[in-house]
Amino acid sequence: MARIEIHRPHRMNALNGAASAGIMAACNELSDRDDVRAVVIDGMGGNFSTGADVVDVFQGGQGSGGGxxxxxxxxxxxxxxxxxxxxxxxxxxxxxxxxxAAAGVGASLAFVADLIYATERSYFLLPFVNIGLMPDGGATMSVAASIGRARANAMALLGEKLPAAEAFDAGLVTKVVADRTALDAVVEQVTDKLAQSSPSALRITKAALDAHTMSDFEAALGHELDGQTELLQSAEFQAAIAAFVGAKR
Known part of the structure; x- marks a missing residue:
């Protein structure tokens, strides 16, 4: 078993460029390891991830027209x-x-995992519409593939929190446990079980499941790339992000 830990508790584990690059590098290295039976992605300090670090995004600069x-x-x-x-x-x-919290692209990161375990206090949130954006990170597909069109529409179009218990009832997460201690215990139990499995069987089974449940993944990323690129340049987003950054200062 290998672990990837998001460790930016001062920003509620919001992902900046360095954090995202670290996760990608770890995944790329682990993808070719024959001695690894499972990979755990975990958030340290009380949250999984609250998504893209919007302060980092805002400070990256604007175009000549202000957008x-x-x-x-x-x-x-x-x-x-x-x-x-x-x-x-x-x-x-x-x-x-x-x-x-698993919010924004932090929620998208959780949703592309194969098994999702959450504590009772956890919640999932696609808040993009609240700041003039749309879900990305494949969430327009991964959520609908898990919970169906109606509930996926509610998450994406209303931008409301989905508590862990409701996420489990909807089929979005694998299991909900009481607290952090119980979470660590169930993850350890599951990884121990996977460690006893054939690595070839795990890989082939996962690939077969993905062929049916994730077949539209790349198409979703393409739609999100075009739509989100447009929305990031909008006046609505610029106003929302400026207000958010101003409140944080």
Whole structure:
């Protein structure tokens, strides 16, 4: 078993360029390891991840017209797409250990895992519409593939929190446990079980399941790249992000 830990508790594990690059590098290295039966992605300090670090995004600069430069906008979304692609390239089961918030592309990161375990206090949130954006990181497909069109539409179009218990009832997560201690215990139990399995059987089974449940993954990333690139340049997003950054200062 291998672990990838997101460790930016001062930013609620929001992902900046360095954090995303670290996760991708780890996934790429682990994808070719014959001695690994499972990969756990975990958030340290009380949250899984609250998504892209919007302060980092805002401070990256704007175009001459005041909005975000189109090339930079496309680069930001491409980075999120490459992050979830790297997770999906891992041939063995990927486990998301969720404690606290999984929001934005942080939720997308959890949703592309093969097994998702969450504490009772956890929640999942696609808040993009609240700031003039759309879900990315493959969430427009991964959520609908798990919970169906109606509930996926509610998450994406209303931008409301989905508590862990409701996420389990909807089929979005594998299991909900009481607290962090229980989360660590169930993840250890599952990884111990996977460690006894044939690595070839795990890889071939996962690939077969992906062929049916994730077949539209690349198409979703393409739609998200085009749509989100446009929305990142909009006046609505610029106003929302400026207000958010101003409130944080």
């Amino acid at each position: 975000m430069d189109p090339t930079r906008a496309r680069g930001i979304i491409s980075g999120g797409s490459e992050l979830v692609r790297a997770v999906r390239r891992v041939g063995v089961p990927v486990i998301a250990a969720v404690d606290g």
